[in-house]
Amino acid sequence: MTFDTSTHTTGLGLWGLLMFVALGVEALLATCAFIYVRRLLALRALPGADELNSYQKALRKLRKDEPMTRDEHALAERIIDIRRSPLALTVPFCFMGMGIFYVLGSLEYLHGHTPSERTFLGVIPMFTATNLILQMRKTARMRKRLPHATIVEERDVDTAPVPTSNA
Template identity: 40%
Template sequence: MNLGPWGDLTILAALMALVLGTCVFVYITRLERRISHPMGDQVGAHKAVLAKIRKREPLTRDEFDYASELVADARSPLAYAIPAALFTMGFFYVVGCLFMLHLDGGNPSFRTFVGGIPMLTSMNIAAQLRRVASMKRRLQDIPVLDDTSTDELTAAGSA
C-alpha cells in the first residue's frame, strides 16, 4: 500500500510520538519517585537560585544542592523527550492534515499549520533546558557558604 510521502511522514510521526511519550513517562516517573529537595516546595526558589548562579553570587549549602539537582535534571537526555514529544505531536498534526488534503485534492489553509504552534513552543522549552544544563560549569566555580542563618529564599518564600 502506497500512502505517499505525507502518509509515510504521518505514520513516522505517530510512531515517534509513541516512543517519545514512553520516554517522557519514564522520566516523569523517575522524578516522582525521587525524594525532592525541600527548597523545591518554595514558590520561586528555582528562579532565585538560577538567578544567583547567573550573577555568580555565593550560594548556601541548601541552595547549592538544589541548584545541582536542577542542573542534573536539565542535563538528563530523557528531559529532552518532553519538548521532542511536543514537537512530534505538532508535526503529526501538520503532516496528517497535509495527507488528508493530498487525498481530497484540497489546498492547505491556516488550520493546516496550527500544529506549528506546539512545534515552536517545544523549541523554546528545549532552549530553556539547554540554558539550565549549561550552568554546570558556572556551578562548579560558585563559592558555597556554610552559614545558612542568612537564608534569603526562606524569608522571601514565606512572605
C-alpha cells in the first residue's frame, strides 16, 4: 500500500477559484485602462505642457493660491479633469488586481500550508495602487479652487519683483 504525499490536489480550492475571479476582473480593468490611456494619448498638447514639471508647477500655484497665467490655468484644469475621470481609477485598480491575483495564486499553490514572505509580495502593488488613488483624489478635490484662481497676463508675471531676504 502506497500513500500519495504530494501537496497538489485535484481540482481548485477556494483560493484558486478566487484567483480566477481576480484574473477576470483584472482583464476587464486592463481593457478599460487601455481605452483610457488611448484617449489620453489622443489629446492635443497645451501650450507650456512640454516644459519640465509644468503640470506640477501649475497645480502647486493653484494649491497655494498664487497668480497663474492662462496657460498654467489651462494645464491645471486639464490635469484635474484627467484625474477626476472614473476611468482614470482603472489604472491603479489594475495594480491592485495584479497584487491580489499574485497573493491568491500563491495561496492556492500552497494548498493550506503556511504562507511565506514570498506569498505577500503582492501587497507591494496594492500599497502602490492605494497611494496612486489617494493622490488622484487629492488632485481632483482641487476642482473647487479653479474658479477662484487669480489669472494674470504673462508679461505681468515676468516683470513681477522677486522677493529678497534681508538676511
